[in-house]
Amino acid sequence: MFFITVVGSLILGTAIFGGINKKIKFISLNRKKAVIMWGICFLVSMIITSIIISLIHGAISFILLGIKIAPIILVIYGIYYIRKKLNNTGTNIE
Structure with a gap:
């Protein structure tokens, strides 16, 4: 289950980061900001x-x-x- 969580988080985090990067262009601005943003995306996707x-x-x-x-x-x-059916027919069950 841990392996599924980590791999799923890597895939989801990278997908989220890619979507955000298309809008804001982090990679073209600063590599450090891009790494921090990818880390945040990975943590959110891990959760x-x-x-x-x-x-x-x-x-x-x-x-x-x-x-x-x-x-x-x-x-x-x-x-x-x-028991209910037999009691309705008059049979005594004990």
Whole structure:
């Protein structure tokens, strides 16, 4: 997950920097300003990528938890449904 975050941040940071550079032309002004701006873009994209990966991980964990819990809920509901049907026919279940 760390590798995905770093690579995604490099790609996203470079893309953001490229978009900003087209508008403001940092590279043509000063190399030091361009490096600082790219660093800021990388840090921002690192934060964004980390948040997105955390949300995706949480969603996948929630889905997997639902898959584990679903059979238990279905069994409980099935027992309840069968008891309800048998009680409606007058059968005494104890």
